[in-house]
Amino acid sequence: MRADAKKNYDHVLAVARCVVAEHGADASMRDIARRAEVGLATLLRHFPTREALFDALLRENLDALTQKAVALETSKPPGEALISWFREGVAFVHTYSGVTALMASAHEDPDSALYASCAAVHASCARLLLAAQKAGVARSDMDGVDLFALMSSLGWLADQSAFAQRGGRLFDLISSAILIDSPDRVIK
Structure with missing residues (x-):
């Protein structure tokens, strides 16, 4: 994985950890993408x-x-x-x-x-x-x-x-x- 892609992946994962800690297993993928300031397609590319x-x-x-x-x-x-x-x-x-x-x-x-x-x-x-x-x-x-x-x-x-x-x-x-x-x- 390229360095910038790895950084993006780690950022999305860190945000997802926070959102899931707040909302549990029902956390919205859209909410995670929004809070990570990435498009839903970017989130789904990392986590289909x-x-x-x-x-x-x-x-x-x-x-x-x-x-x-x-x-x-x-x-x-x-x-x-x-x-x-x-x-x-x-x-x-x-x-x-x-x-x-x-x-x-x-x-x-x-x-x-x-x-x-x-x-x-x-x-x-x-x-x-x-x-x-x-x-x-x-x-x-x-x-x-x-x-x-x-x-x-x-x-x-x-x-x-x-x-x-x-x-x-x-x-x-x-x-x-x-x-x-x-x-x-x-x-x-």
């Missing part, structure tokens, strides 16, 4: 679809979440690694309103621009859960899809004004339902 734009916005964060799982696997006991990553995941899905729906649909669509990054996050999620289950510290009756759904739910709840103040408590409740203190009993 809404998914392509969100792929660019989220890929860095999704990749960081995947790398965080790898780091936690080698530096913490399995249960602690799982809950630390779960906390990071909840914080991430709370970044942009509506991002969980995009990620959920992208995970089911191999043609989606977000598919590879979302699949990597799901794989990390499942791998951490499996390690905690093998260590006997996590429920055996759940899988990575369940864990991702819980993470997404907590992210969504934090966006709801009625539940925003309860985010920490709800996280603790869900975490205690995931971890067990013995193979037979869930931590209360």
Whole structure:
């Protein structure tokens, strides 16, 4: 990419980050173009679809979440690694309103621009859960899809004004339902 094209791309992406932070996943492509002071055609040349734009916005964060799982696997006991990553995941899905729906649909669509990054996050999620289950510290009756759904739910709840103040408590409740203190009993 030429230097001027890269500068333009980075500028549009920076503006898109701001607009999406304000308006969530429903942010208007026209509004992004207008605020970036480029034509809609220029925006669409860089990001031909809404998914392509969100792929660019989220890929860095999704990749960081995947790398965080790898780091936690080698530096913490399995249960602690799982809950630390779960906390990071909840914080991430709370970044942009509506991002969980995009990620959920992208995970089911191999043609989606977000598919590879979302699949990597799901794989990390499942791998951490499996390690905690093998260590006997996590429920055996759940899988990575369940864990991702819980993470997404907590992210969504934090966006709801009625539940925003309860985010920490709800996280603790869900975490205690995931971890067990013995193979037979869930931590209360």
